[in-house]
Each structure stands twice: as structure tokens, then as C-alpha cells.
Amino acid sequence: MAPLHVLVYQSQASRPLDASDLDILLLDARINNELANVTGVLLYGDHQFVQYLEGTRADVEQIYARITRASQHQRLEILEQGRLEARRFQRWHMGFSDAPQSVVQQLSQAQWQRDAPWLEDDAASSPGLMRLLAFWNEQAILSR
Ligand SMILES: Cc1cc2nc3c(=O)[nH]c(=O)nc-3n(C[C@H](O)[C@H](O)[C@H](O)COP(=O)(O)O)c2cc1C
Numbered sequence: 001m002a003p004l005h006v007l008v009y010q011s012q013a014s015r016p017l018d019a020s021d022l023d024i025l026l027l028d029a030r031i032n033n034e035l036a037n038v039t040g041v042l043l044y045g046d047h048q049f050v051q052y053l054e055g056t057r058a059d060v061e062q063i064y065a066r067i068t069r070a071s072q073h074q075r076l077e078i079l080e081q082g083r084l085e086a087r088r089f090q091r092w093h094m095g096f097s098d099a100p101q102s103v104v105q106q107l108s109q110a111q112w113q114r115d116a117p118w119l120e121d122d123a124a125s126s127p128g129l130m131r132l133l134a135f136w137n138e139q140a141i142l143s144r
Pocket of ligand 1: 026028029030032042051063066067069070071072073094
């Protein structure tokens with residue numbers, strides 16, 4: 001089995017997006033991610049996105065290339081990319097949550113690069129991933 005790869009980026013909405021804009025976007029994203037076997041989560045708050053993608057490197061890069069072409073956002077900035085030991089969002093072809101500004105800010109400013117990439121537990125060595133998982137688990141009941 002090909003090794004797993006993770007990519008996390010942040011971006012700014014290029015215009016205000018309402019619930020139906022997000023639903024259309026997510027429907028499209030989920031179909032594609034399922035075909036590519038890419039999983040992850042997307043958070044949106046205060047006109048900012050943070051998205052976490054996991055899958056094989058080729059699949060994640062193909063999806064990210066598509067994401068960079070979307071008109072709904074701009075100023076994409078990669079926060080982390082690299083090897084991943086195990087999927088964290090196995091069940092989510094793209095989980096979604098509205099997030100408070102404070103959470104999106106914390107995630108975009110967190111350290112994502114792992115101090116000890118040789119450790120098996122990615123979460124324990126990446127404060128950004130730890131924060132994302134904590135938020136996601138608190139949100140157990142999901143809006144979309
Ligand atoms: C914040 C954001 C996240 C996205 N996530 C994904 C994704 O996970 N997978 C995917 O295939 N496309 C993703 N897309 C692309 C959309 O599914 C869709 O192709 C795009 O929004 C179409 O935009 P257009 O108006 O430029 O045609 C994403 C787009 C945005 C803005």
C-alpha cells in the first residue's frame with residue numbers, strides 16, 4: 001500500500017459564502033474525494049478556511065491542485081505537508097464544520113510540522129493536528 005500523505009492549508013474566502021454556497025461546494029468535493037479516496041475536514045469561520053487532506057501523495061496533490069483553482073477562495077497558504085502514519089478522518093470524505101474565529105486563528109497559527117516525525121503518533125507530535133482533533137471531537141454532532 002502506498003504511504004499516506006497529509007496536506008493542511010489555510011485560505012481566505014474571496015466573497016461571503018452562505019449555507020447553500022457551502023452545500024454545493026461540499027457536495028462536489030465529497031464526490032471527488034470519494035473517487036480519489038481522500039479524507040479530511042474543512043473548517044470555515046470568519047471568512048477563513050482551514051482544510052486538512054489525507055490520502056496517498058498523488059491523490060492528495062491531485063485534489064489540492066483542483067482546490068487551488070476554486071474561485072471561492074484566495075491566498076492559499078500551505079501549513080503542513082508530509083508523511084502520515086495513519087488516517088485520522090477515515091470516515092470523512094470531507095467533514096465540515098463552521099468554526100469560531102478563535103479556532104480558525106489558532107489552527108492557522110499553530111505549529112503543524114512535527115517535532116519528531118519518526119514517532120508513530122502524528123497527533124502527539126503536531127500541536128496543530130492535536131488542536132484540530134480536539135475541536136472536531138468536541139463537534140461530534142455535525143452540521144453538514
Ligand atoms: C475551501 C474549498 C475546499 C474545497 N475542497 C475540495 C475538496 O476537498 N475536494 C475537491 O475535489 N474539491 C474541493 N474544492 C473545489 C470545489 O469542490 C469546486 O470544484 C469549486 O469550488 C468550484 O468552484 P468554481 O466556482 O471556481 O467552479 C474546494 C473548494 C474550496 C473553495
